[in-house]
Every structure is written in C-alpha cells, then in structure tokens.
Amino acid sequence: MNLSVYLARRQQRVNSFLEGCVPATLQPEKLAHAMRYSLLSDGKRVRPILAIAACEAVGGQIARVLPFAGALEMIHAYSLIHDDLPAMDDDDLRRGRPTNHIVFGEGMAILAGDALLTEAFRVMGEATARAGGRQGAAVEALVEIAKAAGAHGMVGGQVADISAEGTVPDLPMVEFIHVRKTGALIRAAVRSGALLGGARPRQLQHLTRYGELIGLAFQVADDILDAEAPSAFTGKNTGRDRERQKATFPAVLGLPAAKDHARSLLADALETLVPFGPRAEPLAEIAHFVVGRAC
Amino acid sequence: MNLSVYLARRQQRVNSFLEGCVPATLQPEKLAHAMRYSLLSDGKRVRPILAIAACEAVGGQIARVLPFAGALEMIHAYSLIHDDLPAMDDDDLRRGRPTNHIVFGEGMAILAGDALLTEAFRVMGEATARAGGRQGAAVEALVEIAKAAGAHGMVGGQVADISAEGTVPDLPMVEFIHVRKTGALIRAAVRSGALLGGARPRQLQHLTRYGELIGLAFQVADDILDAEAPSAFTGKNTGRDRERQKATFPAVLGLPAAKDHARSLLADALETLVPFGPRAEPLAEIAHFVVGRAC
Numbered sequence: 001m002n003l004s005v006y007l008a009r010r011q012q013r014v015n016s017f018l019e020g021c022v023p024a025t026l027q028p029e030k031l032a033h034a035m036r037y038s039l040l041s042d043g044k045r046v047r048p049i050l051a052i053a054a055c056e057a058v059g060g061q062i063a064r065v066l067p068f069a070g071a072l073e074m075i076h077a078y079s080l081i082h083d084d085l086p087a088m089d090d091d092d093l094r095r096g097r098p099t100n101h102i103v104f105g106e107g108m109a110i111l112a113g114d115a116l117l118t119e120a121f122r123v124m125g126e127a128t129a130r131a132g133g134r135q136g137a138a139v140e141a142l143v144e145i146a147k148a149a150g151a152h153g154m155v156g157g158q159v160a161d162i163s164a165e166g167t168v169p170d171l172p173m174v175e176f177i178h179v180r181k182t183g184a185l186i187r188a189a190v191r192s193g194a195l196l197g198g199a200r201p202r203q204l205q206h207l208t209r210y211g212e213l214i215g216l217a218f219q220v221a222d223d224i225l226d227a228e229a230p231s232a233f234t235g236k237n238t239g240r241d242r243e244r245q246k247a248t249f250p251a252v253l254g255l256p257a258a259k260d261h262a263r264s265l266l267a268d269a270l271e272t273l274v275p276f277g278p279r280a281e282p283l284a285e286i287a288h289f290v291v292g293r294a295c
Numbered sequence: 296m297n298l299s300v301y302l303a304r305r306q307q308r309v310n311s312f313l314e315g316c317v318p319a320t321l322q323p324e325k326l327a328h329a330m331r332y333s334l335l336s337d338g339k340r341v342r343p344i345l346a347i348a349a350c351e352a353v354g355g356q357i358a359r360v361l362p363f364a365g366a367l368e369m370i371h372a373y374s375l376i377h378d379d380l381p382a383m384d385d386d387d388l389r390r391g392r393p394t395n396h397i398v399f400g401e402g403m404a405i406l407a408g409d410a411l412l413t414e415a416f417r418v419m420g421e422a423t424a425r426a427g428g429r430q431g432a433a434v435e436a437l438v439e440i441a442k443a444a445g446a447h448g449m450v451g452g453q454v455a456d457i458s459a460e461g462t463v464p465d466l467p468m469v470e471f472i473h474v475r476k477t478g479a480l481i482r483a484a485v486r487s488g489a490l491l492g493g494a495r496p497r498q499l500q501h502l503t504r505y506g507e508l509i510g511l512a513f514q515v516a517d518d519i520l521d522a523e524a525p526s527a528f529t530g531k532n533t534g535r536d537r538e539r540q541k542a543t544f545p546a547v548l549g550l551p552a553a554k555d556h557a558r559s560l561l562a563d564a565l566e567t568l569v570p571f572g573p574r575a576e577p578l579a580e581i582a583h584f585v586v587g588r589a590c
Contacts, residue, residue, distance in 0.1 A: 026446055031454040035446065082409060087401035106382035110405065111454055114377060115446040117409065121416040122441035128423075129434045139424045139434070146417035151321055151330065151410040159326040159406055 003285040007049060013062060014048040015040070017070045021123055022116075034104040034112035035119075039077045041095050046218070046290070047072040047185060051193035053282040054207050057273075060197020064134065067127035068141050068196060072189050074120035075149050078113040079185075083158060085109060089240075096235035121146070134196070141192035148188035157181025161247065169247035175216075177247055182222070183215030190214070190283075203276070210272040214287050217265035221294035223248040224258055228294075259295045266291040298580040302344060308357060309343040310335070312365045316418055317411075329399040329407035330414075334372045336390050341513070341585070342367040342480060346488035348577040349502050352568075355492020359429065362422035363436050363491060367484050369415035370444050373408040374480075378453065380404060384535075391530035416441070429491070436487035443483035452476025456542065464542030470511075472542055477517070478510030485509070485578075498571070505567040509582050512560035516589035518543040519553055523589075554590045561586040 018039055026032035048069035055065040084091040084099040085106060092102050101109035124145065128138040147153060157180025164173060190211030194204050226241045227250045241248045249258040269287045273280040313334055321327035343364035350360040379386040379394040380401060387397050396404035419440065423433040442448060452475025459468060485506030489499050521536045522545045536543045544553040564582045568575040 022446070028451055028454045028458065030458060031446055031451060078409075082405055085402075085405065087405060107380075107457055108454070110377055110380065110382060111450050111457075114373075114408075114412065115450040117412055118441055118445035118450065122438060122445055125434060125438035125441050129431075129438060135430055135434070136424075139420060139430070143417060143420035143424060146413055146420050150413035150417055151317070151326055155406050155410040155413065156323055156326055159323045159403065162402055162406075163323065163325060 003282070003289065006282050006285070010049050010052050010062075011045045013066060014045045014052075014069055014073060017066050018073060021070055021074065021119060030104070030108060031112060031115060034100060034108045035116055037103060038081050038100050038112065039074060039116060041097065043073070043077075043095065045073060046286070047076055047189040050186060050189040050211070050214070050283070050286060051196075053280075053286060054190045054193030054199075054211075055197035057207070057276050057280045057283055058194055058197040058199040058203050059279070060193075064131075065193050065196045067123050068138075068145065068192050069189075071120035071124045072145065072185065072192075074116045074123070075145070075154075075185065078116035078120070079149075079154055079158075081109050081113040081116070088158070088162065089244075091237060091240070093237050094235065117149075134198075137195045137198070141195045144188045144192050144195065145185075148184035153180050153184035153188075154182075157184070164247040166245050167247075169245075169252050171252050174247045174249055174252050178216060178219040178249075179212075182219040183212060186215035186218060187211035206272045206275060210269050210283060210287075213265050213269035213272065214290060217262050217269065217287070218290050220249045220258055220262040220265065221291055223250050224255065224262065224294040227255060262291045262295050298577070298584065301577050301580070305344050305347050305357075306340045308361060309340045309347075309364055309368060312361050313368060316365055316369065316414060325399070325403060326407060326410060329395060329403045330411055332398060333376050333395050333407065334369060334411060336392065338368070338372075338390065340368060341581070342371055342484040345481060345484040345506070345509070345578070345581060346491075348575075348581060349485045349488030349494075349506075350492035352502070352571050352575045352578055353489055353492040353494040353498050354574070355488075359426075360488050360491045362418050363433075363440065363487050364484075366415035366419045367440065367480065367487075369411045369418070370440070370449075370480065373411035373415070374444075374449055374453075376404050376408040376411070383453070383457065384539075386532060386535070388532050389530065412444075429493075432490045432493070436490045439483045439487050439490065440480075443479035448475050448479035448483075449477075452479070459542040461540050462542075464540075464547050466547050469542045469544055469547050473511060473514040473544075474507075477514040478507060481510035481513060482506035501567045501570060505564050505578060505582075508560050508564035508567065509585060512557050512564065512582070513585050515544045515553055515557040515560065516586055518545050519550065519557065519589040522550060557586045557590050 022035045051065050051069040052062055081100040083089050085101055092099055124142045131138040157177050160177045161181055190207050194207045226238050229238055266287055270284055273284050317330045346360050346364040376395040378384050380396055387394055419437045426433040452472050455472045456476055485502050489502045521533050524533055561582055565579055568579050
C-alpha cells in the first residue's frame with residue numbers, strides 16, 4: 001500500500017471535518033480566529049488517523065469514527081496551546097509558526113484551548129446522539145477519550161512533567177510522565193477507533209497493546225528529535241528539553257539506547273498487528289513512520 | 296417548604312458526589328490538591344441544585360441527575376479558576392480565600408481547570424454509559440451542557456467580556472455577554488435536569504424559559520452585589536467591575552433600574568413555574584434567593 005496516499009486522503013477528510021467544527025463564522029470572531037489558528041494549522045493528524053486506521057483494521061466505516069477522530073485532534077490542539085503558555089513550557093514557536101499566545105495574547109490562548117476542549121466533547125456528544133444502535137460503543141469511546149485526556153491521563157502527565165523539571169530524571173519517572181502525557185491519548189485514539197469499528201474483545205486487546213507501544217514510541221522519537229534535529233526540521237525550537245532539564249528518554253538512556261528503545265517498541269507494535277492481516281497495513285506503516293522520523 | 300433544609304440536603308448530596316469525582320488519592324498529588332481546593336470549597340452549588348430541582352419538578356429521581364449536577368459544578372469551578380488568572384480578570388480573592396493560581400501557581404491553576412473540565416465530561420460519559428433505557432436523555436443532557444460551556448456559550452461570553460473592557464457598554468452588549476457567560480450554563484443546568492427527569496416537551500419549554508430568566512437575574516444580581524456589597528459579604532474583591540470598566544447592568548442602567556430589572560426577571564421566572572404546582576416550589580425559592588441577595 002501507498003502510505004502517503006492513504007494518509008493524504010484521511011488527512012483531507014479530517015481537515016474538512018475540523019473546518020466544520022469551528023467555522024470561520026463563529027462568534028466572537030476573535031475566538032474563532034484563535035481556535036482556527038491552532039486547529040487548522042499544518043499538523044500530521046496522527047491521532048485522528050490512528051483512530052480511523054484502527055476502525056478500518058476491524059472492518060469499520062470512516063464515517064462512524066470521523067467525529068471522534070476530529071475530537072481527538074481538537075483535544076490535541078488545546079493541549080499544545082496550553083502547554084506552550086508562559087506559565088508552562090513557554091514556547092514561542094510551534095509547527096514553524098508563532099505559538100497561539102504570541103499571536104492572540106495569553107488570555108485568548110487560554111480561552112481558545114478551553115473552547116477547543118469543550119467543543120471536542122460537544123462534537124462527540126452530537127455524534128453519540130446520532131449513533132442509533134451503536135450508541136453504546138460511541139459512549140464508550142467518549143469515556144475512553146475523556147479518561148485519557150484528564151487528570152489520570154494527559155493533564156496528569158503534564159503536571160508530572162512540569163514538577164520533574166530540574167530534578168534528576170530516572171527511567172520510571174520518564175515512563176510515568178510519557179505514558180500519561182502522550183501515550184494515553186494515542187492509546188485512546190486507537191481504542192476508540194477499534195470500539196467504533198465494532199472490534200471483538202480479542203481484537204480490542206491487540207489494538208490496545210499496539211496503541212500503548214506506539215504511544216511510547218512516538219514520545220521516544222519526539223525526545224530524540226528534540227535532542228538531535230534542527231528547528232527547521234521540526235517546526236519548533238529544539239534542544240529545549242536539555243535546556244530545561246526535562247525528563248526525557250535520551251536524558252536517562254543516552255541517545256543510542258533511546259534509539260534502540262524506539263526500534264524495539266516498533267518491532268513489538270508490528271507484532272500485535274499480525275492477526276489482522278492486510279487490513280492493518282496502515283497501522284503498520286504509521287508505526288514505521290512514527291519511529292522512522294527519529295531513527 | 297423550608298428552602299434552607301432543601302438546599303442543605305441537596306448540597307450535601309452534591310458535595311459527597313464531588314468528593315468521589317476528585318478523590319484525595321488522585322495522582323499526581325499536586326494536581327489533586329489544586330482541583331480539590333477550588334471544587335470542594337464552600338460554594339452555593341447553584342447550578343447542581345437547579346439541575347436537581349428541575350429534575351424533581353417533573354417527577355424525576357435525584358440519582359439520575361446527580362452526575363450531571365456534579366459535572367456542572369466541575370465546569371463552574373474550572374471557569375472560575377481560569378477567569379481569575381492574571382491573563383484574564385487577575386483576581387486574588389474568591390469565596391473568601393486566595394484564588395487558585397495564588398496558592399498553586401499559574402501553570403498548576405491552568406492545568407487544574409483543564410482537568411476539572413475534562414473530568415466533568417468523563418463523569419457525564421460514565422453516567423450515560425450506565426443510563427440503560429434512558430441513554431438518549433443522558434446524551435442529550437451532555438450535549439446541552441457542552442454547548443452551553445463552549446465557544447457559543449460560556450467561553451464565548453468570557454471572550455466578549457474581556458474584549459468589552461474599556462469600551463463604553465450598552466444594554467445589547469451587556470446582554471450578549473451575560474446570556475453566554477453566565478446564562479447559558481444556568482439554562483443548561485435547568486434543561487439537563489428536566490431532560491433527565493423525563494420532562495414532556497411542554498414542560499421542557501417552560502423550564503427552558505425559567506432557566507433563561509433566572510440565568511439573567513443571577514448575573515444582574517451579581518453585578519449589583521459587585522457594585523454595592525463589601526468584600527466581606529461576597530467573599531471576593533468587590534467594586535472591581537467599575538475599576539475595570541466592565542460591561543455590567545448597573546453600568547448601563549444605573550443601580551435603581553438594575554434592581555427593577557432583576558425584580559422583573561424574578562416575576563417572569565415565577566410565572567413560568569405556575570403549571571408545575573407545588574413540585575416547583577424549590578425552583579421558585581431558588582429564584583427568590585438569587586434575586587433577594589441583591590435587591
């Protein structure tokens with residue numbers, strides 16, 4: 001299969017859907033601008049595409065998963081806006097452009113993030129209301145995503161990350177942070193896609209493991225890129241993790257071992273996909289892509 | 296009926312429920328502290344009690360509405376934390392105590408708000424999953440609350456409020472702001488309670504109108520209190536609206552006309568309750584209480 005065609009088509013579906021979630025006509029206009037600036041920027045749409053690919057791997061239709069895929073991206077966009085704030089990571093560059101608060105001011109950036117998070121649940125709720133006989137799976141997917149984004153997941157991970165700054169990180173601490181901060185939402189993307197696609201329990205189990213492995217691999221790769229790649233390549237200021245003594249995999253393992261770790265996570269992730277046959281090819285390709293960026 | 300007994304019993308139910316939503320054992324500990332500081336503080340629980348009273352007015356059971364009532368308070372608590380931030384209203388006193396960011400720092404306050412908002416949807420989602428034959432009404436209530444809290448509701452209102460600072464406010468602007476910033480969530484509290492209680496369409500229509508009127512009355516009363524009452528009475532710094540040239544009802548109408556407006560909204564709200572008979576007594580008492588604080 002041709003991954004770039006697969007990705008491009010699904011990115012397009014996700015982007016059109018997101019355009020409709022936060023239309024340019026939304027009032028107040030300033031809020032619409034700030035939300036759209038971060039949501040509709042040039043992202044890879046990794047989480048939405050993982051949800052879609054997981055749904056397709058179990059034979060489900062894209063239309064069922066699309067609102068949840070869009071909601072995952074809205075939650076991701078909100079988390080980036082808030083993470084970049086001066087009171088958090090204080091970053092001024094993201095995806096090659098000034099961060100949200102640099103353009104719109106801190107107050108508006110906080111509110112744009114709040115609105116994106118809330119609208120994500122509005123979108124999932126509306127899709128659930130329309131889900132007919134599949135309402136149970138839709139509710140389950142919504143809960144899955146809420147848990148992954150909340151205090152036990154992404155927000156908890158960000159708190160642990162900020163608290164760890166300046167301390168001497170060890171591997172358990174780095175894994176605690178990353179499982180929550182990045183891993184949980186990626187796992188939820190895969191699981192929600194599988195649930196909405198009608199996965200059987202055994203399939204859900206395999207895909208859950210895939211999601212966990214790929215979530216961790218994604219973060220290890222990000223850490224490696226931050227340590228190695230020039231800003232022009234990543235679209236954000238790199239080398240910041242070291243400056244801020246962030247708890248990262250390269251910091252505790254060293255770069256070569258971090259790369260080995262990423263490659264080993266990739267191998268394990270690919271193994272979980274074997275029972276799905278060719279239907280899981282996109283998921284396998286995405287796993288290669290995630291790790292390949294950095295190794 | 297004895298409103299203080301009615302309120303005290305329901306406040307107690309809501310408080311026990313909220314205690315379970317954000318347990319002290321939640322990790323990371325710092326996040327649990329910051330969330331609990333604002334959520335479990337000494338609030339009136341107006342939104343949860345409106346939801347419960349609306350549910351009871353149509354003959355519904357408290358147990359059905361309780362998770363949604365709790366979620367409404369979590370959303371309210373998050374909005375207060377974020378509104379008080381230096382980048383927004385920059386308040387250091389709330390309910391007689393230092394605001395969240397004064398105690399926990401800005402970064403943690405932003406994250407505690409994010410977590411409360413997300414957990415609110417987790418709680419509603421989990422209740423919806425357990426709702427059995429009433430799942431449709433539960434999904435509808437969740438969507439109702441998401442819409443009221445998001446870009447078209449509370450967040451949109453806060454954006455308009457911040458944007459209006461320093462301009463010369465007129466009545467349409469003040470109403471635009473307040474309908475969204477405070478009114479939408481209060482309306483959603485009443486409507487979600489009614490939906491979960493099994494309201495018939497005509498009942499829902501009356502209670503929607505009640506929610507709109509009481510939402511507006513609540514904000515007019517708050518504006519009057521800010522202009523008139525000493526800080527010791529309200530537990531927050533008063534007179535701040537005038538200082539910041541906020542768009543308020545007293546600012547555009549003058550104090551006596553603002554009080555007339557509040558009393559007239561109260562009269563209209565009471566009229567919407569006539570068809571419900573004695574079952575709506577708590578809603579009537581709450582309306583009296585809301586306006587009585589200020590007039």
